[in-house]
Each structure stands twice: as C-alpha cells, then as structure tokens.
Amino acid sequence: MAGPHPEFIPPARPIIGEAEIEAAVRVLRSGRVVQGPEVAGFEEEFGDLVAGRHCVAVNSGTSALQLTLMALGFGPGDEVIVPSFSFAASGNAVRLVGAEPVFVDIEPGTFCVDPEAVAAAITPKTVGIMPVHLYGHPAAMDRIMAIAQQHGLAVVEDAAQAHGAELNGTPVGAFGTAGCFSFYPTKNMHSLEGGMITTADAGLARTLRLLRNQGMEQRYANEIVGANMRMTDVAAAIGRVQLGQLAGWTEQRRANAKFLDSAITGMVTPPVADGAKHVYHQYTVRVTGDRDAAQARLTELGIGNAVYYPTPIHRLKPYLNADGQPGPWELPETERAAAEVVSLPVHPSLSQAELERIADAANLAGGAR
Numbered sequence: 001m002a003g004p005h006p007e008f009i010p011p012a013r014p015i016i017g018e019a020e021i022e023a024a025v026r027v028l029r030s031g032r033v034v035q036g037p038e039v040a041g042f043e044e045e046f047g048d049l050v051a052g053r054h055c056v057a058v059n060s061g062t063s064a065l066q067l068t069l070m071a072l073g074f075g076p077g078d079e080v081i082v083p084s085f086s087f088a089a090s091g092n093a094v095r096l097v098g099a100e101p102v103f104v105d106i107e108p109g110t111f112c113v114d115p116e117a118v119a120a121a122i123t124p125k126t127v128g129i130m131p132v133h134l135y136g137h138p139a140a141m142d143r144i145m146a147i148a149q150q151h152g153l154a155v156v157e158d159a160a161q162a163h164g165a166e167l168n169g170t171p172v173g174a175f176g177t178a179g180c181f182s183f184y185p186t187k188n189m190h191s192l193e194g195g196m197i198t199t200a201d202a203g204l205a206r207t208l209r210l211l212r213n214q215g216m217e218q219r220y221a222n223e224i225v226g227a228n229m230r231m232t233d234v235a236a237a238i239g240r241v242q243l244g245q246l247a248g249w250t251e252q253r254r255a256n257a258k259f260l261d262s263a264i265t266g267m268v269t270p271p272v273a274d275g276a277k278h279v280y281h282q283y284t285v286r287v288t289g290d291r292d293a294a295q296a297r298l299t300e301l302g303i304g305n306a307v308y309y310p311t312p313i314h315r316l317k318p319y320l321n322a323d324g325q326p327g328p329w330e331l332p333e334t335e336r337a338a339a340e341v342v343s344l345p346v347h348p349s350l351s352q353a354e355l356e357r358i359a360d361a362a363n364l365a366g367g368a369r
Helices: 018-030 037-050 061-071 089-096 115-121 141-151 202-212 233-263 291-300 332-340 352-365
Strands: 054-058 079-083 100-104 126-129 154-158 178-182 195-199 283-286 341-344
Touching: 018 233, 037 054, 037 195, 037 233, 054 061, 054 202, 061 089, 061 154, 061 178, 061 195, 061 202, 079 089, 089 100, 100 115, 115 141, 126 141, 141 154, 195 202, 233 283, 233 352, 291 341, 291 352, 332 341
Parallel strands: 079 100, 079 126, 126 154, 154 178
Antiparallel strands: 054 195, 178 195, 283 341
C-alpha cells in the first residue's frame, strides 16, 4: 500500500499559536476558569462582529442551537423548517427540544436554503425557520426574513460556518431572532470548542444566560430548569485571541478562493450571490463526473479533500421512518449536491505554491475516470 504523499496538503489546519497558548496558561494560573471575566470579555468583543447584538457564550455550536430553541419555547407539536443539506446538528437541535424538523431544498448556486421551498413548507405547526449559512456563504436572509415576518415565525440562523459573512452589508447573526456560531477547531476561528448565541432581544439573552447555567443568575437562586452548557474562561481567552485575527484570516481565505476560482477549470467552482460576502469556511466545488475517482486522484496528488455532506440529514438513520425509508421529502438539489460536492483546502495558512498545486490537481482530477 502506498504511503501518504510526502507533501500532503491537509483540508484544514487549525491554528494554535503562542498567543493562544499564553492566554490559556494565564487563565489557568488565575484560578478563574469557568464563566468569568474572559467569557464576559469575549461576549462583548464578539458583539462587534454582529452589529452590537447581545452575545451569550456556550460550550458548543450545537448547544447554541439547542438552547436557543429551548429559550424560544419550541417543543413537541412544533415544526422548524431546516435545510437537509447541512451537518446533522441542524436537525438534531430541533429534535433535542422535542420539535420536528421539516426538511426543505437548497439553492443550487449557494448551497443555502431555498426561500421558495421555505414558503411552501409552512404549516399551522410551523414556529421557526433555521437557515444555514453553509460553507461560509450567507443564506438569502432578506427573502427569508420577509417570509418569517409575513407568517409570524422566529428565525434562528445557523451561522456555525460563517463568522464574518455578510449580505448587503449586514453580518450573519444580525438578521434573525437569534444567530448561532461554533468555535470548533476547524472553523474560521475557534476556542478549541465553544459556541455563541447572538440576539437583539435582551429578554431572550437573559433567558439564554439562565438556561446555560442551571437556570440561575445568582448562585443557588434557580429561576427556571436549565442545563450546564457554560463556556470555560480558557476557551474564551483562546477565542478572544482568535477573534482579533479573524478579519485578516478571512481576507486571506477570500484571496485564496479568488485564486482558485481563476485557476480551476476542471471542476465547477462555487458562485457567490449578489451582495454576499462569502468567508469560505469550505471551498466547495462540484464534480460532474466520477466523484470517487476525482477524490482518489486528489489524494494521490497530495491534496486533502472531503465531502460535506455525503448523506443529507433526512436520509440519516435517526430521521428515517419506521420502515427505514426517508420521509415524504422531494429535495432534488439536495440530492444532487450530496452526490457532486467536494471541498478543497482554502485555509489562510496556504502558500501560493500550495494553492497552485491544489488548482493543478483539481484540473487533473476533474477529468478522472
């Protein structure tokens, strides 16, 4: 069996520098390690990324989604409209509060939820819409918000992959009732692990703070039933360092993507919608031929690659009917994307030589059979 390519380019390179290490050590030495001043500072600073909204730090992006749905009172008998072409957490969060995800199709260009499909899926049981800003491209929030306002629905933005993305100058996380971000190590910025909820509603922000901390604001004065989904101060300190570098990393991702757009001809490069600022958590192309052969060729050439996501949520085991079949979903664009997409390296630590290798390999692999 052949070994790994001697100059393998990984699909992602999580950044943990000396500044992050020093911040973590400083907090550990302070003895204040959970829900302390670093968390408060991170929340305040992250607010600048989301038009000054209230920010509530939690222990993961999934917790951010789940707590938000809990705070909104969603539960059994409620339906939340969710794109099936997403990571399972988008659907899981809905199920975790006892509500039911209603899966809808995506727009083929952006890979984000199709507003027309959202409008068609609304029923008397619908309480919310969860647009996913997939791969770092903002969903069509202007159209989605208009639909939500017409029907009196909450909008929970799944912005786990889209730190700093914008649509017509408004940042993601600043459109809906709430926005939810992830700080997993492979994201555009991270805190090793963590999440953030953003909202313009001060009352909702307070409820979220209660829910993340066993339902209490003051120790042992529990007001509601809550969970333990707090962020540690170690994570927050790392997040603050990363947040300070996010703008530069984002511009490098966008520059890398621009080069790949110009140099790749053997695969379908990702379009960007008018007015959208794409932050390229993933650089996702379409392979219209044999994807397995293309991936094998990329790997042989030393280019890390991955499929996000090979199985849409509605086809995952927890979401199948009792007979083992998917529900009554007709999602042709979702099925096509799941069969065609491949994500290539776009992270900010790539050199120009590596970018050229990625493009050359993509062009060769695009014709693989």
